[in-house]
Amino acid sequence: MWTKETKVVILTGAGISAESGIRTFRASDGLWEEHRIEDVATPMGWERNPQLVWDFYQERRRQLFEVGPNPGHVALTKLEEYLDEMLLVTQNVDNLHDRAGSKNLIHIHGELEKLRCEECDYVGIMMEDHDLTSSFVSCPECSNAVMRPHIVWFHEMPMRMSEIEKALNQCDVFIAIGTSGHVYPAAGFLASAKQQGSHCIGINLDPPLNFDLFDEFHQGKAGEILPELVHQWINTEQP
Ligand code: NAD
Ligand code: ZN
Numbered sequence: 001m002w003t004k005e006t007k008v009v010i011l012t013g014a015g016i017s018a019e020s021g022i023r024t025f026r027a028s029d030g031l032w033e034e035h036r037i038e039d040v041a042t043p044m045g046w047e048r049n050p051q052l053v054w055d056f057y058q059e060r061r062r063q064l065f066e067v068g069p070n071p072g073h074v075a076l077t078k079l080e081e082y083l084d085e086m087l088l089v090t091q092n093v094d095n096l097h098d099r100a101g102s103k104n105l106i107h108i109h110g111e112l113e114k115l116r117c118e119e120c121d122y123v124g125i126m127m128e129d130h131d132l133t134s135s136f137v138s139c140p141e142c143s144n145a146v147m148r149p150h151i152v153w154f155h156e157m158p159m160r161m162s163e164i165e166k167a168l169n170q171c172d173v174f175i176a177i178g179t180s181g182h183v184y185p186a187a188g189f190l191a192s193a194k195q196q197g198s199h200c201i202g203i204n205l206d207p208p209l210n211f212d213l214f215d216e217f218h219q220g221k222a223g224e225i226l227p228e229l230v231h232q233w234i235n236t237e238q239p
Helices: 014-018 043-048 050-063 071-082 096-100 161-170 186-195 222-234
Strands: 008-012 086-090 105-107 110-117 123-125 147-151 173-177 199-204 216-219
Touching: 008 071, 008 161, 008 186, 014 071, 014 222, 043 050, 050 110, 050 147, 071 086, 071 096, 071 222, 086 161, 161 186, 173 186, 186 199, 199 222
Parallel strands: 008 086, 008 173, 086 105, 173 199, 199 216
Antiparallel strands: 110 123, 110 147
């Protein structure tokens, strides 16, 4: 089934970073790290209580220094090296795919290491010690505005959707890894890929919501399963 020319789109979610020590989203009843999603992951939450939201993301941002990519992240870089065309779309806001060495990568829900100015739209990696405290950070471009997390909150538009739709329309294989299938539009990628004839593969600890659409499902931990699967895919090239 696999050759170097096979066009592959991969969607990853919080599950691929779980073995690196970053908690998933829906581990317990709509609470994320003991916070209500509406309080810390919506524009209304930011408007209502910016300090709470800021402290929440500052903690997540500082955590990036304590974690590293796991064998699941690394396996995907091996697959990308082998294939001519692979797009990795991640819902994760951590930088573990980047640090593992993935290249053609879209962070559909934003990136923890970046901050954004709502006044002048400046976006940049801001991870110095003085950017990581409980004090708000002012914009390096227009100086009077306060930076916000460069995160796509609920009710906001995911990033680079048209590029993703184009890749989904052309892919031969679609693989979803460590994602529960609850958060749209990402949860709809599987149905789009399936509809246009892609072979759809799922890798997840628990069967996700849209489980029945997969042509092939591998249940277990991504860090344990993916290295072996990638090895097989790379070595099953037809003569
Ligand atoms: P989710 O928490 O809803 O689902 C995670 C899925 O991963 C679950 O189905 C679970 O069974 C599975 N899983 C857990 N451990 C796994 C492992 N070791 N290997 C394979 N699968 C495993 O997460 P989601 O679907 O990504 O959607 C939630 C949202 O949460 C996204 O919008 C994302 O931006 C945000 N988020 C990101 C991070 C991060 O950046 N690491 C962490 C938490 C939440
Ligand atoms: Zn600015």
